[in-house]
Amino acid sequence: MTGGRPILNVWGAEHAYRSRRYLRGVDLTLRAGEVYALLGPPGAGKATLVQAICGRIPLTGGDIALEGHNPRDTPICRSALGLAPHNLALYGHLTVRENLLTFGRMAGVHGAALRDAVSQTMHLTRIADREHVPVGRLSTGFQRRVNIACAFLHRPRLLILDEPSVGADPVAREALDGTVRDLRDTGVAILIVTHDLELAGDLADRVGFMREGRKVMEGAPRQLITQAFGQEMEILVQLDEDPDSGDEIVLAAAGLERRDKTNVWTTLDAGGYVAAARLDVALRKAGVIPREIRVRQPSLQNLFTLVADWQQAA
Amino acid sequence: MILAMFRVMLLALLRDRGALAVTFLLPPLIFVIFATVFAGASGEAVRLKLVVADQADSPASRRLVAALMAEPNLRAERDLDATVAAVRAKVRSGRVDAGLVMLTDPAGAGAPFLLITDPTRAMAAPLIESQVQNALAEHVPGVDAGKPRALFLHDPISGAKKGRGMVLYYAGAVTILFALFSALYGALSLIEERNAGIADRILAGPAGLAPAIGGKFLFLVLQGLFQAGAIFLVAKLLYGAPVRAQIAPWLVTSLAASACAAGLAMGLVALCRTRDQAQLIGISLFLILAVVGGSMVPRFLMPPWLQGLGTLTPHAWVIDAYQAVLWRDAGWQDVYPAWGVLVGLGLAGLALAYFTVRRVRR
Numbered sequence: 001m002t003g004g005r006p007i008l009n010v011w012g013a014e015h016a017y018r019s020r021r022y023l024r025g026v027d028l029t030l031r032a033g034e035v036y037a038l039l040g041p042p043g044a045g046k047a048t049l050v051q052a053i054c055g056r057i058p059l060t061g062g063d064i065a066l067e068g069h070n071p072r073d074t075p076i077c078r079s080a081l082g083l084a085p086h087n088l089a090l091y092g093h094l095t096v097r098e099n100l101l102t103f104g105r106m107a108g109v110h111g112a113a114l115r116d117a118v119s120q121t122m123h124l125t126r127i128a129d130r131e132h133v134p135v136g137r138l139s140t141g142f143q144r145r146v147n148i149a150c151a152f153l154h155r156p157r158l159l160i161l162d163e164p165s166v167g168a169d170p171v172a173r174e175a176l177d178g179t180v181r182d183l184r185d186t187g188v189a190i191l192i193v194t195h196d197l198e199l200a201g202d203l204a205d206r207v208g209f210m211r212e213g214r215k216v217m218e219g220a221p222r223q224l225i226t227q228a229f230g231q232e233m234e235i236l237v238q239l240d241e242d243p244d245s246g247d248e249i250v251l252a253a254a255g256l257e258r259r260d261k262t263n264v265w266t267t268l269d270a271g272g273y274v275a276a277a278r279l280d281v282a283l284r285k286a287g288v289i290p291r292e293i294r295v296r297q298p299s300l301q302n303l304f305t306l307v308a309d310w311q312q313a314a
Numbered sequence: 315m316i317l318a319m320f321r322v323m324l325l326a327l328l329r330d331r332g333a334l335a336v337t338f339l340l341p342p343l344i345f346v347i348f349a350t351v352f353a354g355a356s357g358e359a360v361r362l363k364l365v366v367a368d369q370a371d372s373p374a375s376r377r378l379v380a381a382l383m384a385e386p387n388l389r390a391e392r393d394l395d396a397t398v399a400a401v402r403a404k405v406r407s408g409r410v411d412a413g414l415v416m417l418t419d420p421a422g423a424g425a426p427f428l429l430i431t432d433p434t435r436a437m438a439a440p441l442i443e444s445q446v447q448n449a450l451a452e453h454v455p456g457v458d459a460g461k462p463r464a465l466f467l468h469d470p471i472s473g474a475k476k477g478r479g480m481v482l483y484y485a486g487a488v489t490i491l492f493a494l495f496s497a498l499y500g501a502l503s504l505i506e507e508r509n510a511g512i513a514d515r516i517l518a519g520p521a522g523l524a525p526a527i528g529g530k531f532l533f534l535v536l537q538g539l540f541q542a543g544a545i546f547l548v549a550k551l552l553y554g555a556p557v558r559a560q561i562a563p564w565l566v567t568s569l570a571a572s573a574c575a576a577g578l579a580m581g582l583v584a585l586c587r588t589r590d591q592a593q594l595i596g597i598s599l600f601l602i603l604a605v606v607g608g609s610m611v612p613r614f615l616m617p618p619w620l621q622g623l624g625t626l627t628p629h630a631w632v633i634d635a636y637q638a639v640l641w642r643d644a645g646w647q648d649v650y651p652a653w654g655v656l657v658g659l660g661l662a663g664l665a666l667a668y669f670t671v672r673r674v675r676r
Contacts, residue, residue, distance in 0.1 A: 085510075
């Protein structure tokens with residue numbers, strides 16, 4: 001759903017503080033009803049871009065338009081913006097409803113309109129059944145949804161979710177996914193800033209990779225993956241225990257790379273299942289017995305690693 | 315293993331400048347302040363302000379006035395009107411600690427001196443009597459001060475019950491002391507809101523931070539006002555403090571004191587990075603200000619330089635303002651400066667909090 005009118009436009013955003021350049025000419029457009037995931041390692045400039053969109057910091061170059069206005073120069077246009085910070089920006093001693101009422105009033109919603117907005121938002125974000133429970137007593141996953149609800153209460157046209165899945169268990173993640181999809185269906189543009197590539201892959205219509213203040217890649221997840229990997233499939237080899245140095249040499253010789261300090265080793269191969277079977281035979285012959293070998297489509301994780309490698313090479 | 319843990323503790327202390335300051339700098343500093351204040355309070359270093367009126371105008375009285383003016387342990391000034399009313403007015407205003415009127419020739423018979431004192435500075439009377447007797451023995455030959463003789467007539471200002479002035483003094487002292495501590499605890503939420511991202515969420519909205527900071531300030535001011543109300547209600551019920559008769563100036567003074575406490579606490583907390591840091595610095599600072607400002611020992615018993623330093627604290631202004639409106643029957647014009655200073659301090663702290671919290675931390 002990317003055909004809506006533009007809600008946010010960022011043109012060549014630059015931001016420097018002291019001698020460091022945090023943003024180096026970032027372009028970004030978000031349309032109504034679109035979910036956009038901004039990805040990148042820590043220090044890539046994602047948080048700085050969000051601060052600039054929220055009008056917290058001035059740009060040293062370029063421009064930002066939120067509903068046609070610069071959010072720093074025209075604060076009133078920020079009523080079109082809802083921010084769910086990566087921390088749980090909630091009052092733990094207040095109930096869910098009290099938190100919503102508080103942040104609604106701070107966003108300028110009052111009276112009957114506020115009460116209606118609270119009820120609707122609680123149902124939309126699936127938190128109504130715990131409305132009278134103090135937020136501090138809820139699970140992290142539930143608190144995440146309350147965090148989003150407080151940002152959506154005043155019906156912004158742009159909703160920024162900063163690391164919305166941190167601390168959420170799989171069940172809470174599923175509920176969170178549902179919440180984000182329901183919110184998108186209301187027509188709000190959603191900008192998700194996250195390290196959670198799985199979340200981005202599941203929810204985002206488009207993703208943008210940032211690195212060292214630049215946006216280095218952008219597009220629909222599946223399209224980007226296809227462009228980057230073509231017919232290649234990811235082969236994952238799960239080992240029972242840490243390989244010794246001899247086994248590591250065998251694995252590396254087979255073109256496998258260790259994934260994130262786990263016992264999972266991966267490679268990309270256009271041969272798919274046939275290549276996986278060949279690999280299994282070769283490893284066993286060399287004395288390395290895999291517990292499991294899986295074959296799957298490459299994911300954003302592979303793309304992320306590829307982008308990081310390109311950048312390092314550059 | 316013991317040494318390993320010892321080293322961890324040592325490095326933690328050495329690498330935390332705040333902890334170092336609290337451990338090694340703050341205790342001697344507080345010791346110096348307490349020693350100065352409380353040693354002064356014992357009478358050794360007290361230099362009372364005395365106004366002298368010479369109605370006798372005899373050779374002996376003139377010599378005694380000159381001796382008192384030259385006495386290093388007193389800050390004596392001569393009242394040119396030389397009337398009891400003028401001296402009483404000065405004592406009542408609080409500008410001097412006591413007044414001495416020489417009614418008759420000190421070398422003659424009877425009680426030649428009228429000592430006008432303020433019951434809120436009860437210690438001043440015996441100290442001044444002692445100074446006068448010493449000067450009399452030394453500078454007026456023929457008068458045997460050691461001989462049993464009633465030299466002084468006493469005139470405590472105000473017809474009020476003795477002790478009420480002191481009650482009012484400490485009511486004001488305790489009000490500002492706890493207004494600051496309560497405001498400090500309330501203002502700690504600024505740090506929690508900053509760390510939780512609530513400030514970010516609010517700042518992303520169209521109204522910015524002003525309503526949130528304003529709401530917090532308003533709450534702390536009203537909290538301070540009700541706290542002051544509770545303290546003075548007890549003072550009224552138990553000691554008959556005349557709050558009801560002076561309700562309007564009391565209300566303005568209490569509002570000004572609460573605004574000052576709220577603003578200063580918010581400004582201080584906004585500057586701190588952590589809750590622990592804010593608590594430690596806040597409690598230490600407010601304790602020092604309380605001692606210097608007269609919340610624990612009346613300022614007139616302190617050395618003059620410390621009394622001067624005390625005027626830089628909100629405590630001194632609050633105590634003086636309450637004393638002025640409830641005890642000294644001062645006019646509104648006499649308390650405007652105190653109200654102005656207190657409200658000004660509060661607004662300065664509020665502005666500091668506002669600009670500090672909205673700043674982006676990198």
